[in-house]
Amino acid sequence: MAMVARPYDLPISPQDRRAPGRMGMMLLIATEASFFVYLLFSYFYLASMARGAWPPDGNNPALRLSLPNTIILIVSSGTMWWAEAGIRKGQQARLRIGLLVTLILGMLFLAIQGLEYSNQSFTPATDAYGSLFFTITGFHGAHVAAGLLMNIFVQARAWAGHFTATRHLALSNVALYWHFVDVVWIVVFLSLYITPRLG
């Protein structure tokens, strides 16, 4: 006679780092990161094939707006981390405030980037450099926007009290995504804004 059993002391859908959903988000990040790798490959490839100066006409993209903007985004990763650390201790208020501040900083980032775009002397259709500049920063901006939409989504859930100290995988995944977006920006910033200045 076969024995069948109902195991009762394994946790049900735990939301720690071993959860399938966590691994899924990491793989999604891996594929999105690869996308940026290929975009940056294109940038450096065309730079290496350029006959004249790169950027053309020798104008390095300005740091006046982009450097503060970088700091804003890094701070927003800090506030997101702070929010997640809060909910790990069960502190709902800290989670909600942290998410809100992160959202505001992220929106500020996009606004400043929009300002930078409007001040640019070139467009995506000017030349290949312009196409690359706007496409790379533009896709990054799109990922920021996606991160902000995710932020709004988990904020709604946070305000509805869905998350507890042990059950907040959706929030952790959004936080991970947000940190990824920040890291991408640092790499993009170094590639597009700093490497031309390195002679």
Place this chain on the structure above:
Amino acid sequence: MAMTSGSPAIFGTAGPAAHQIAVLGWVLTIISLAVLLVVSLILLVALFRQRAARAEQPESVVIRPNGSIRLIVWGGIVVPAIILICALLFTLFVQSAVATPPATPVATIRIVGHRWWWQVIYTAQSPDQQVVTANEIHVPVGQPVRLELVSADVVHSFWVPKLAGKTDVIPGQQNTMWMQADKPGIYWGECAEYCGLQHTHMDLLVVAQSPADFRHWLDQQRQPPPPPTDPVTATGERVFTRQACAACHTVGGTPAMGTIGPDLTHIASRRTIAAGTLPNTPGNLAGWIANAQGIKPGNDMPTMSLPPGDLQALVAWLETLQ
């Protein structure tokens, strides 16, 4: 119809580059066939060895795993690695050998790929020594020439199988290669990169001649054609320069200086028209002018509706452009 004898094959070559590559090719082909034969034999043995004994075993029996690692290591790693390393070394040797021509090139020819024809420019120090023609390249036997390959539009690939491997023709970049024919003859060339509607009708001929004949040809190409000597050909020239022809084509010594289509200064000296599509006969020439879109749909030459008298005169005049 092909204007050369037989296929533009990569074996039975006529030049040192293609020859060295063909040797490599034979070696790799023989190795490949040998590998195929040996592996197939081993597979057949595996399938049919001890047929009677194995047939006696009922299918429900499951055989225990036993010593098969040797076969895998030797057959799958050691022997292939040895073969591949040898193949790689020989490949590197040949690649090195064909990288440079056997002697200094005697001419530099600029080849511009267009949709769907080949512009051929024999470069020279002074402009009056330059020769511009289309779809036909003459080379001296036994002497290398240097080819500069550029594109006017999309990616093409320049390929004369009997003389050398192919080199892509890429806008924004100049590729160079050398080419040499060791036997006199006419060698078929093709575009080998899909470039649109008439990719298949973008052929060319390489005519290998004795160095003396080559110099004679080059001199002749440098001369402007003689002016028309009779009323028919004079009419033909008028038709050419007054109709749309002159807007696209150049004929030296006339007002026609168009650069969209091939240079026709010595059109009658060429063996084919429309980039190898048709043999160059008066009938075909007339047919081409009257119905270019029917013969090579989508190409840049419009179908010219000329009154029959004009067409005849035009063709007669073009036939004088030797």
Place this chain on the structure above:
Amino acid sequence: MAIATAPTAPVGKLARTWETAPGLYGVLATVDHKTIGKRYIVTALVFFLAGGIEAAFMRTQLIHSNVHLLDAEEYNQIFTMHGVTMLFLFASPILSGFSNYLWPLMIGARDMAFPRVNALSYWTFLLSGVFIYTSFLIGQAPDGGWFAYVPMTGRTYSPGLNIDFYALGLIFITISTTVGAVNFVVTFFRMRAPGMSLNRVPIIMWGTLSASVAIIFALPALSAACVMLYFDRRFGMHFFDAAEGGHPLLWQHLFWMFGHPWVYIIVLPAIGLASDMIPTFSRRPLAGYTFVALSTVTTAILGFGVWVHHMFATGLPMLATTFFSAASMMIAIPSGVSIFAWIATIWHGRPVFRTPFLFLIGFIVLFVIGGVSGVMTAAVPFDWQLTDNYFVVAHLHYVLIGINVFPVFAALYYWLPKMTGRMLSERYGRWVFWLMFIGANLAFFPMHISGMLGMPRRIYTYQAGLGWDTVNLITSIGAYVFALGVLLFLVDFFRSLSVGPEAGDNPWDAPTLEWSVSSPPPPYNFAVIPTVRSRHPLWEGRLDEEYHTLIGSGPVLDRGRETFGTSALDSDPFEILQMPEDSLWPLILAAMMTVTFYGLLFGVWWLAILGLVLVILSLAGWCWPKLVREDEMDLLPEEG
């Protein structure tokens, strides 16, 4: 583990829990991996037939010089769509279909890790294929070849919608492929039955895992390239425009950085299928299991280091081409290891010549031919004579038909009985095999020769007198013979559904877990989750294994849709996963994506934006959790 025991598994309750809802809702909302797997297979086979019809047109056009059945533009659209269809809409999806169907059954799980994502990957596959094929309705199918080199596919030389269908269609299909790949990777590491450690998984798992990891890192190159192409065409950008700082070779690099891993993605799972079938017909476990698993992974990794071999004629410096030439030759070694593992399995086994095995023998032979012709093209100077002509067409068809199509047909004969409960006919099967094997060789072996005779690729006709007529005639005849074999398979398949003999649980006396359940399997796969003790659970008794896999006694997991979550290496269960019910969100999301893509295609920007907004809302709807009252959750006190 705290245990409450019962004498038998509550199969009625399990069936009700796991069954798809009845009616149209169930059809549209199912997340059952078996249904999704079967849909993938059927849809992929429909695309295979479409690609085959396109090939039939091509081979009829080329049967002789100067045949003008099709004009140049028609031919160019047909050969492009033949490539796009076979490579994107058949070769990968059919393997996803088999993997989707088989994985949970082979690993003792009740479904894949993300069932709704699974449904999404199918719907986006179907809709992206439909999207690309609607191009035929307006006579503007893609016509730039399956690798669409710029500048010819830029807006100057391709002003119509053809290439927009191509670029957007491919971006659409990468969504399907990528989310599917994520699902496979997570399933591999989290869903295997207790005891199924890494060295006990069937090779198909290694094959699809390797392919999925490769997909995650390689597909973005295609997306990036297609985005740039679309931007150049639609917004006048200059990525590939040499005059403005771009370069045509950027497209080629990006495309082949995707394209070369792609060709391994579409064969490694098939190699896995073959590696799991050959032991059954050799009556012994696979020889060199570890070698084969490692070869699979190694090939996937090395596949990222050879892309330049598609660009040997572009004028790159010798140092670069030399490196890639060496890498392209060395990548043959893992393939050789696998081939000899199969031969060793047969050698030390007892061959059973059923239809699947015939296809597997054919697969080995065609694999060797494709492999050696690949080594020939890996030699740079010889490649300058072989690339872009029919020799490389021969090579690619040998590897695709040999290493994808033949294992797929073996798998159809082998696993369709599990899916339908009916066997196909051995008699028909032999005919199908021989027609396909002889047809394939008649069609593609002469192509080596027509290539060596100087016949370039992608020509809609050829002149007489070039010596190409005879080889092309043989090729075309071979193509028709091959097509006949495929048609006969279809006849056999439909016949078998009504008159095929009943399959029973394990018609092939095979060793793996999927053969321990009924044919077709119940909706819950396993009433009792097995505890695995070897690679060949159903053969343990006859191999005198020390420990036996537990089948039929063990954990039941029947409080809703449940399965185990297990550790990555040793597959120890550490959690119970609650799986989702049927859901319409995957279909809705896929449909909204379609709207967005049509908006982008026709440049109707408000539609594209509307589609995007609806996509975002659909995602939100999908992700909003189904809330359960705290007292309804079966949790231990400390779970809170």
